[in-house]
Amino acid sequence: MAKTKPGKKDLDSYTIKASNKLVRPGDCVLMRPPDSDKPPYVARVEKIEADHRNNVKVRVRWYYRPEESIGGRRQFHGSKELFLSDHYDIQSAHTIEGKCIVHSFKNYTKLENVGSEDYFCRFEYKASTGGFTPDRVAVYCKCEMPYNPDDLMVQCEGCKDWFHPSCMGMTIDEAKKLELFMCLDCSSDDDAKRSLNSFPVSPSGEAKVILIMSTVLIHNLILIMRT
Numbered sequence: 001m002a003k004t005k006p007g008k009k010d011l012d013s014y015t016i017k018a019s020n021k022l023v024r025p026g027d028c029v030l031m032r033p034p035d036s037d038k039p040p041y042v043a044r045v046e047k048i049e050a051d052h053r054n055n056v057k058v059r060v061r062w063y064y065r066p067e068e069s070i071g072g073r074r075q076f077h078g079s080k081e082l083f084l085s086d087h088y089d090i091q092s093a094h095t096i097e098g099k100c101i102v103h104s105f106k107n108y109t110k111l112e113n114v115g116s117e118d119y120f121c122r123f124e125y126k127a128s129t130g131g132f133t134p135d136r137v138a139v140y141c142k143c144e145m146p147y148n149p150d151d152l153m154v155q156c157e158g159c160k161d162w163f164h165p166s167c168m169g170m171t172i173d174e175a176k177k178l179e180l181f182m183c184l185d186c187s188s189d190d191d192a193k194r195s196l197n198s199f200p201v202s203p204s205g206e207a208k209v210i211l212i213m214s215t216v217l218i219h220n221l222i223l224i225m226r227t
Contacts, residue, residue, distance in 0.1 A: 011048040014056055014093045021099050023048070023058075028102045028119075031060070032095045039065075040097055042082055042119060048093065056093035061085070063102065063121065070130030076146040080108070080118060083125035083132070109149050120149070141167050154178060158186025 014023045023029055025047055030040035043060035050056045063082035066073035082102060100117040108120030124133040137146045140153065140162040147153070153162040154175050163183060165175035175181075 008049045008051050011050055011056065014048050014058070014096070016096055016098065017094075019098055023093075023096060023099060028063075028100050029058075029060075029096045030098045030100050030117075031091060032097050042100060042102070043089075043091075044084070044102070046088070057090050058093050058096070059088065059090055062087045062089060063119070064125055064127070069125060076148045078120065078148050078150050080114065080120055082119050082121045083123045084121050085125045085127045087127045105149075143167050152176070154181045156181055156183040156186055158182050 012024065015021070016023060023045060025045050027045050029043055029045055031043055033039070033041055042063040042065075044063070045058050046061055047059040048056065049059075062085050064085050064087075066077040066081060066083070069083060084102075098117070100119060103111070103118065103120045105120050105122035108114075108118070111118060122137070125131070126133075139146055141164050143164065147162070151164060152172055152175060153164055154168075155162050157180055161183065163181075165172055168183070
């Protein structure tokens with residue numbers, strides 16, 4: 001008679017040996033890649049289980065970096081931006097190097113200091129097709145690009161749109177010295193030449209919308225749509 005194979009048991013947590021930090025389902029973790037020259041993989045732990053030999057495995061849902069997606073990294077992607085994918089996997093818990101925090105886009109923009117373990121996510125990503133959810137995001141400036149939290153933007157006191165200093169012919173240092181800003185469409189020629197001054201923190205409110213599509217054939221083609 002064949003022996004019954006011992007089953008697996010679910011665990012409430014796993015302790016990372018290197019740091020003694022506790023990992024629970026729902027936590028985001030940094031996982032060791034096969035290539036030591038690459039940055040750690042980022043994943044969300046869905047389940048932790050151990051077999052009869054006490055080998056611990058984790059079921060994870062992978063986050064993709066923009067450069068790992070079909071369309072690649074684009075100008076508006078932040079340096080700490082991740083996409084929550086539909087790619088699930090089973091990995092040895094020993095490959096977990098540490099914990100991290102993947103913030104919502106809104107919460108990330110409110111951080112006073114961004115640490116090495118801070119990331120943000122504003123898109124879900126379908127790995128097989130390159131599709132994004134949501135497929136539309138607000139765009140700003142005359143370049144009509146989505147907001148990149150790494151880039152300084154200034155708000156026009158007239159139209160309330162947000163602009164990159166470089167698109168307005170200013171340097172970052174010049175923009176930081178402003179107390180009031182009027183874009184060229186909202187100011188006269190004389191106003192445009194004045195040293196005006198306003199330095200709000202980040203884009204908000206109504207804006208135009210960008211439709212984002214990403215497939216193997218069109219490589220993240222972007223169609224601009226106005227609300």
